[in-house]
Amino acid sequence: MFTGAMTPLLVAGLAVFPSTRDDDGVGVSAQPFNYLIWAKEKPRQSSATPAGKKPKVTCSYRRWWYANGLKKVGSADSDQPLSTEQPKEGAWYEVRCSDGSRDIVWIKNQESPRAVRERLARRAYERIPITPPKVLTAPPRGQDGLVGLPHWFYLAEGQWAAKSKRLHAGAIWAEATATPQRMTIDTGDGRTLTCDGPGVAYDTSRPAALQRSTCSHRYLQPAKAREVTVSVTWRGTWRGSGGEGGVLPPITRSATFPIRVVEAQALVTKG
Known part of the structure; x- marks a missing residue:
């Protein structure tokens, strides 16, 4: 699962449309069957990170299981091939981040304006x-x-x-x-x-x-x-x-x- 520091990254990434960026440096770009979400992590008070420096954490989203209303989770350690069907309501994605964290999350499709x-x-x-x-x-x-x-x-x-x-x-x-x-x-x-x-x-x-x-x-x-x-x-x-x-x-x-x-x-x- 994500660490506490990564939770804001996930929420921010899912709240925007593909190929966008906000003033805090949070953004997401869509590619066939995957997303790339990035953000500058905000330091916590207990962090030993020097003041003024914000380590950049990058996460890649890779579509794992296609599901239409069914929460079918795939193993992050298996080599299960991706479904070739077009996602309808949403899909499961494997998340891999540069800080070593991984997860399987459900992302509902968003319709652009x-x-x-x-x-x-x-x-x-x-x-x-x-x-x-x-x-x-x-x-x-x-x-x-x-x-x-x-x-x-x-x-x-x-x-x-x-x-x-x-x-x-x-x-x-x-x-x-x-x-x-x-x-x-x-x-x-x-x-x-x-x-x-x-x-x-x-x-x-x-x-x-x-x-x-x-x-x-x-x-x-x-x-x-x-x-x-x-x-x-x-x-x-x-x-x-x-x-x-x-x-x-x-x-x-x-x-x-x-x-x-x-x-x-x-x-x-x-x-």
Whole structure:
């Protein structure tokens, strides 16, 4: 077990995050499957150490037994190989110090502030309500389109807008944002149409010749029912306390519906 002089070293070492150092010279650095903790030992009144000098004691922490909630202790004198499993709740470590002391101690895993922010961001992202797109067309759905004329596709008002969600864990917070990036249309005739925006709404109060669509398709063959699928892809980002941030996986939502395309009939009369 540790000596009385080493107890403050153990407590201080476990109270900080990896790769840190405080004003008293206590620090810890994390490496795969081990920790290195160091400190300047404070002299006791009965110590024969000359005044003004503080002997430096170095301790190495080597992962001994992996355990998930089980206090399974390995022998410090055996050559039992280390577990290759990733520690979950924590692990047992063999401690060897430069003053000759040794021990086996249980160290619970600590989650860094950044890891907490990332976890909050992912959870917030999952809670953003992103529904399948509400798609409008011209001619309106349910009415026949014509071969050779543009068939318009566009989203209902308010569909093309970023959405955000923020979560807190004490003083730590993270906010996730989903932003629409593109609209992709499987036109049902073997073609794919990609639009960078929500399309332009058709205005029935204006002449057709004065309007232009940014997302339309011309069907060259008639069909009683074509299955059209409109997909909107959202880009995910997050930011959090401490000025950190990052990118989240994209989200895609789709809506499928039928449209009918017919040929225009010409009326021929004899004069």
